[in-house]
Structure formats: C-alpha cells, structure tokens
Amino acid sequence: MIAQDADPAITNLQPWMQQLGEGVDARPYGHPSEYEAHVVRRNVEWLTADPVSSVNFTPLHELDGIITPNGLCFERHHSGIAEVDPAEHRVMINGLVETPLVFTMADLMRFPRVNRVHFLECAANSGMEWAGAQLNGCQFTHGMIHNVQYTGVPLRLLLEEAGVRTDGKWLLAEGADAAAMTRSIPMEKALDDCLVAFKMNGEALRPEQGYPVRLVVPGWEGNMWVKWLRRLEVGDQPWEHREETSKYTDLLDNGKARKFTWEMDAKSVITNPSPQAPITHGKGPLVITGIAWSGRGTIPRVDVTTDGGMTWNAARMSGPSFNKSMHRFYYEMDWDGSPLLLQSRAMDSTGYVQPTKDMLRKVRGENSIYHNNGIQTWSVNENGEAENVEIS
C-alpha cells in the first residue's frame, strides 16, 4: 500500500481513458463487469443424476453485506424450471374454507403488500458434510442459502378473504411445476408471517425462484417455500406427502425419524478466507468475514476463533439485523503468517448457541442429511491457502 515509483497502473494511459465508452442504451438490463465472470452459481456434478432434479450453489465467498443478488441465488428444482406465463397463471384456495377463491396475478396486486428480508436455506444445506469434511469451499458446504427482500401479500389476508373454517388447521401448498411440489404447513404459521411473494429485491421473481409467485415461509426449511405457487388447500390434518415423510425427515440412531423439523437452527460460516478465497496478500492486516442466520429471530452475536476454539473473540456485526434474515460479521486481525484454524459460532436472539458437529452427532446420530448447523472449520496454511477440515 506504500506508493511505488513508476507504477504502470498509474503512469500508463489505460485504453479506457483514451476512448469514449458505450452510451446509455447499450445495456438496457445491466450485467456485472466482464472481470466478474467467475462469480456464478456452481453445481457439483456427481451429486445428482440429472440437472433437472438438482441444486446449484450461491457463491458466498464472492458476496458481502446481507443481500443475495437475484442472478446468484442458488437454485433447487425437483423437475426443472417451470416457465410460467403470468397471464395464464392462477392461485387457488380450496378445501375447508367458506368461499373457494381463484386469484389472477392482477387480483393479488390489489391486496395490501409488505416488504421483508428473509433467508431461504435448504434443509439439505451442509448435508454432505454430516459424516466429515467433504466439499472444498463455502459455496458448496453452505451455499444452499440466499437472502432476499420479498414483496408480497401476507398469506393471512388471502386466507381471511376465503374464510378458513374452524376445523381448518393445516394448509397444503402446491407448485405448478412438473414436480407439483406439495408441503403441509400448520395454520398458525400460515396466519403468522408467510407471504405470497411476487417480487425479489424489487423486481419480478426470477423464473428459477418461482416466477410469477412463490410462498415465503420465514425461518423454515426451504422445501416449504413452494415456487410457481398454484394452489392452497385448507385441511384438518397434514397430508404426509413424500417431501415430509421419505424426504426432509431425520433418521436417528434409535431407528426413529424426526419429522416436521421446520425451523432452521442458528448457523454461521466464515466466507473469507475460505478454500475458494485464500489469503493472497501475505502477513499483516486481514479481514475475516462471514454470515450468520437463525430461523428463530436475529443474530445479536457471533464469535470467531483463529486457533480452533481455544480462544474466542466477539466479531463485529455490520448491516441491518432483520428477523429471520442473514447477518454479516467481521473480525479484523493482524496476521503473522502462521497457520490458522478458523471457526465462527452464532448465538441467536433466543440465546441458542450454534453447536459443534460432534455435539450434533451425539444427539442426532450418523444417519442424518438435513439440518446440519454444526460449526465449520477452515484450516489456513502459511501460504494463506484454506482447506475444509473437521476438528470438533
């Protein structure tokens, strides 16, 4: 950072200083600089047999702050991306209601709407790490998450319009994709903070995220956030569909399976440095940063260790702290070039503290995939290269 003699980046006349740039209408819809072309969602090819029922991952190590840009939100589809014509799309409410209703998109726009920032985390995020360190990068270990500002109509208003009967205790949400994704949602949650959302970060939902309309189920596992939402059926009991029996349940050591584990527990990860984002500047000032979130509230505190958990330091939170939203933390240090064992540990507004992976396996056994919120470790060597390891 000390000024050098004759730095060509200063003394040379760069090409962009010698010619006019493109005019205002050259880019009617803006895209990132060509130098950011590596900042993309990525797939792990061996993970699934076919990309139509698969997942790609948010490049968390390239992002900062708390908002995920629309084009970088991870995608999880069970039968590919439905390309829905909004003029031909309807949202229907049927079942145990006074008046079954059908809404066009224009109808939905005539209800009062709200704006809220929430994370969506797939229950399978970090699932591949359950048996030990496996994937080398926070994009792959933790990238089944995005955090977006949604604009939508409170689900409560639509249900009130239809008039839920007193025996209506559950809601079935169904998608218009070929998977016809369906999940049972308890009525208390539906009436509490769920949204029928049509905008993300101010613009229309992307087709990948459920255009023209998706369900937002704050703090609860991503699978319930039905995309391309077409039907809401009110019933008196859960439907026990595939995605809440065979999938999205956790087989414990005693042979019993946990089900309806909807809330996402508090979790955090250091995004920089990390395997895809090594330290390249050598010794001296180092900014360690990462994200934390909880399905039960806010994150007032994150601790960071650089010595594998022997000493913990309170990180500095920066940016808005919304309920059931991503939080950003920083820990600045002077790096002497010696190896580091980096971990972060989130505490949420209920006082719950993120557990180690050992603690999790003690309670949940070895068979789980979903709901792995254990503490992540990156081992950083003298060259600044980071690797996924497990020490606790």
Ligand code: MTE
């Ligand atoms: N909704 C429909 N209709 N079809 C789907 O395949 N996938 C679910 C959920 N909603 C899915 C769906 C799963 S498992 C997750 S984790 C989230 O959508 C992913 O949302 P995203 O693609 O916006 O990241």
Ligand code: CO
């Ligand atoms: Co999912």
